[in-house]
Amino acid sequence: MTSKSPMRSCEDVDEQALSYAEIKALCAGNPLIKEKMDLDVQVAKLKVLKADHQSQKFRLQDKLLTKFPADIRETDAYIAGVKADAQLAAAHPQVQEGFCGMTIKGVTYDEKKTAGERLVLACSELPNAEEKVIGSYRGFELSLRFDTFRSEYQAILKGERRYPVALGTDPLGNIIRLDNSLNNFPERINSAENELATLHQQQAAAQIEVEKPFPQEEELAEKSARLAELNAQLDVDEKSHDPEQDEEEQEDAPRRPSVLAALEEKSDKPEPVKPFRSYYDKDGDAR
Secondary structure, rough: OOOOOOOOOOOOOOOOOOOHHHHHHHHHOHHHHHHHHHHHHHHHHHHHHHHHHHHHHHHHHHHHHHHHHHHHHHHHHHHHHHHHHHHHHHOOOEEEEEEOOOOEEEEEEOOHHHHHHHHHHHHOOOOOOOOEEEEOOOOEEEEEEEEEEOOOOOOOOEOOOOOEEOOOOOOHHHHHHHHHHOOOHHHHHHHHHHHHHHHHHHHHHHHHHHHOOOOOOHHHHHHHHHHHHHHHHHHHHHHOOOOOHHHHHHOOOOOOOOHHHHHHHHOOOOOOOOOOHHHHHHOOOOO
């Protein structure tokens, strides 16, 4: 046991200036100040969570207004184009055990190997990396380009949509690659339709999320109201114990007379000069 007052710490008050009432409440062990400090932290955290909720809500609203509709329109258009190209490829099938022919620079080649060789030669004759139309194959426009990023020549089959095909140095292998691309329409359509379904699901989920209120809104309102009550109460306490008022009262209080001031005042007043009396004026002396 000791007669000294126990020391208290305020670790939760980060760079916040304490009012006179708060300091007094801390020194007196007032539970209201601890409640206020706890609520300050909790309300601040809830406000951050609400701001994040609002930010996410705005992003979802933007997606609902612009991104989802644009992506859905683009995917719908892609599916329609791929389906049309699938019909075009079906109308120009590759001949079984043969070759349907390829047109390069105005010349039609009915032999697969020769067409493949002319395709490789056309790649080497490209003046630059830019795409250039050179002919047609199975109803599709055929163009060539050099992809500088992948460092490879590519053939572009163009119908309603564009389908790039990487080319090599094997003439027959290049023809097979072109045919594989034109036979891949069912997979393209299936993949695009799955992507479209996913977009619709994401759009519906975003619509549900954007309509949800902040889940801790009630808690934030209750704690904010309680914090306002505490602030008002502490403010009243502070005004009732205004330090300036205390100082004024101290200044107005009567002061005890100062001994030093009295001495100084006395020293400033000269004593009156007594009249001169001679030796012979003293009583009992001869005259």
